Amino acid sequence: MTWLNILYIVIGAALVIWGADRLTEGASSLARGMHVPEIIIGLTIVAAGTSAPELFVSLVSALKGTADLSVGNVIGSNIFNTTLIVGCSALVAPMVVAKSTVKKDIPFAVFASLLLFVLCFDDMDSPHLWGNEISRSDGLILLLGFMAFMIYTFHEAKKEGLMPTEEELEDNAELPKDYSHLGRNLFWIVFGLACLIFGSNLFVDAATYVAHRFGVRQSVIGLTIVAGGTSLPELATSVVAAYKGRSALAIGNVIGSNVFNILLILGLTAFVHPLRIMGITIVDLMVLLVSIGFLWLFAFTKYYVSRREAAVLVGSFVVYMCWLFYLL
DSSP states (O other): OHHHHHHHHHHHHHHHHHHHHHHHHHHHHHHHHTTOOHHHHIIIIIHHHHHHHHHHHHHHHHHTTOHHHHHHHHHHHHHIIIIIIHHHHHHHSOEEOOHHIIIIIHHHHHHHHHHHHHHHTTTOSSSOOTTOEEOHHHHHHHHHHHHHHHHHHHHHHHHTTOSOOHHHHHHHHHSOOOOTTHHHHHHHHHHHHHHHHHHHHHHHHHHHHHHHHHTOOHHHHIIIIIHHHHTHHHHHHHHHHHHTTOHHHHHHHHHHHHHIIIIIIIHHHHHHSOEEOSSOOHHHHHHHHHHHHHHHHHHHHHSEEOHHHHHHHHHHHHHHHHHHHHTO
């Protein structure tokens, strides 16, 4: 029975990742047929698509009463992104980081991490997290932060001339719409969404069973297996982008995902169902803050993440994983 549930974890993760890819591809193709500008597709559909695994797994976890899986998924995914994904990508090819990313985007990711840290302690006098709750009002604060991030992102894109002008939008509106693949695109959107929902349920149920079976805290399962599984799209995207010399895409994918995870995913999940923290510790939150701080420091010094700095990030991830399993 245990091995069967481990198989379910693998199948569930594969369905979630594949479903997110199909949903994103179908939505992007549909948007292109409607002549929606590429920059808007990238800032919305593609960005949300890579975070869809974390969203569905976290939401399903919360609704099933396993809040530690949900919170651990987000915190673990961000640690995974910042340390292992950036580290592996920079080991493949040292990453050049744009000044705008260092001065604008990474600080927003630091702000999101600090905001989560504050909200985790906002109704407690004790330094321990046990029993604290990320409430609906906390979720609303995170969602408002996400709205501010999206407004800021679109504003910056417009200021840098990346957004289409009103004349270009009018020209696009006059172009004939392409409905030739409408049925196929709608099919992939619906089918991808179904895979996300079914895969998330399968993944969460199996991970919960394994946690209970071996006496492992749900928070540890969330911080490791669940976080690693839902972060696979970002890992693949960033490593391939770094290998092809597109380091800006690789680092942008990680930073955008970190902001989405905390502000949108945790915000929406807490707003739908308040999250009571039982197994997440201050060490986990500190690792979250320190990891994004390391990345900011490395990128700020020379607008560049070297292989040596990448080794530090990967090493930090290994030490953190050893710490988690030491506590089992």
